[in-house]
Amino acid sequence: MFAHVAHMTIVRTLIFVAVICQGPLYQFAIKNTFLNGDLAEEAYMKLPLGVSDPTSRSHHVSAMFVLVTPIGCVILLLYVDDMIISGDDETTIHLIKQKLNQLFEMKYLGFLKYFWGLEVVYSPHGHLLSQLKYATYIIYRARLANDTNHTVIPTKLNVKLYSIYDEPLSDRTFYWKLIGSLIYVILSWPNIAYVIHIASKFVSVPRSVQLVVVLCITPYIQDTLDRALLFSSSSTLGLHSYSDSDFSGDTIDQ
Template identity: 45%
Template sequence: MIITGSDSSTIFEVKQHLFRTFKTKDLGPLRYFLGIEVASSLKSYFLSQVKYANEVIHRAGLTDTKLSDTPMELNVKLNTTDGVPLDNPTLYRELVGCLVYLTVTHPDLAYIVHVVSQFVSAPRSTHWAALLRILRYLRSTIFQDLLFSSTSSLDLVAYVDADWKSKKQIVVTRSTAETKYRAMIHATAEIV
């Protein structure tokens, strides 16, 4: 039975068991793992992928200094027929895969990366342009990373716009309370 927690003697025993059983070393506190930089203090943990993001931008050959305020243009609908097919779609596929991994510390990219990943089987010039815009946005937000407080609770909190939901629902409600209740049900279902 392995016990976890802050009991230093038990942690020491577990480490010694691992050292005897496997060829392992204690490298000290976690600082860098799988492209994620970790900085910790007594009250927080900071996760960053700055180095990895810079490598992705360099891999794309993005040499200009243009930045983007948003990861995608407003009201742009990508489809499978606009633009011309890419001569070599391998780089597109590799970059989309890298961006999927970058969503670990950049959740703001999740939606647009999902959109461009739908075209990896046959990417076109419009998809490449959208990918470059994502990379320019990433370059402008590269130092905006995740900070987790070690003292905060692990409560899951969700927010919902009941007014927006009431405009989208297919049934008519009789009161604002019922509208808010329906919005809460929908949000709960989305979380689950």
Template identity: 40%
Template sequence: MTAAGFSPSFHDPALFVHTSPRGRTLLILYVDDMIITGDDPKYIAFVKARLRDQFLMTDLGPLRYFLGIEVSSTSDGFSISQEKYIQDLLARAALGDERTVETPMELNVKLRPTNGDSLPDPTRYCHLVGGLVYLAVTRPDISYHVHILSQFVSAPTTVHYIHLLRVLRYLRGTITRRLFFPSSSSLQLQCYSDATWTSDPTDRRSLSAYCVFLGGSLVAWKTKKQVAVSRSSVEAELRAMALLIAEVTWLRWLLADFGSLL
């Protein structure tokens, strides 16, 4: 990568950046794949040629489908979704009906490890929750619910499985939802955080959550249980804000690597 003129990012080991008078080129490495993007088509063609000299590789053309994520683009921007992935997940779940629901989980539900009877074989529960964890990459609307369900993968019960099926029925009814990133979006970060004080009835720990917008594009979100018990709702909110600040700091570093320092 360095021989081709790229410089490694100090903030993300998978990111390499090249800057020239004609524009900026980004290269993102994965285990067996890579994505090259930028506004200098001649240099992108040069990099592809250099890579072919060194590695046995196939140029798959413009990004359309990658690691289960579908990408579509127009002049207004591009969108990402996992519609096919949801269909495969529903097929694995083998739901016995075609019902849909309007929300992933009922309001004010607080699940405990002791709810219901233990599942005789937790394998399906674990596989489905694992699928939902990856699906949350493009579906922030299920992030909170997946966080709750994933806490019981070591010993799921019948009640936990019922709530898991509800999330799947919600996805069936919202399968076409996707994230849209407008091409005219500004480069201003807008951040929101929240916390639910002592939301876990078992250990009394609170829950932190945040989302970050870059202009009109949602670029980061997270739901995470706090590492310590907060003694007040104010403390819980401050812990959630601290988690968000760490994420925003990293995003600003990446924007600097992209040449878009705010």
């Protein structure tokens, strides 16, 4: 049995929606995480017959619960033993807090500030998201803390990666760990998403040419540690998509 875990992109989306709707973001920690031993209580994977649940679980996010009220709605997002509650119905949010405190041993952490490496700072213009502590850890993991190279872009323009040149890396673990860490950093550095997406295609058999490209991203992160991703309160909930397809120039999936 696995604990419910919301994808961090969903956490980021909830923060953005809260900014636009001017809703609060409350954080809780549940102290009864079950790690070892035998479970004596009955556990239900589904609600038993005759038991109703006023909340509705999202069909797309199993760890997100939505309660619609006559005043508005309340959203509860679960990440193992951490919880975020937001919405525009403060009365219902208060009632949910009381009910959860009766059922579980919980710790109220106040407004959302730090959530699994994601730091949230509040300003009159919106919310600022950063991963300063985690990004610094990645730089040390890449053994580039004392690197004097500087760059203003995460990768060179029109860089091409090939899978047929160079010998495969003798130790692929370093490449795997670095790619995995950088994927998480995309939360607050979305402009590195493209190059990480391309480099991720070589995780099965990484080569030195791909490792060089990935290592060029860390100096960029190091030079932009003092920056944050702003979710402006003047933004809208409109969804926009962009595409710049270059099938003829694709050296990987041709």
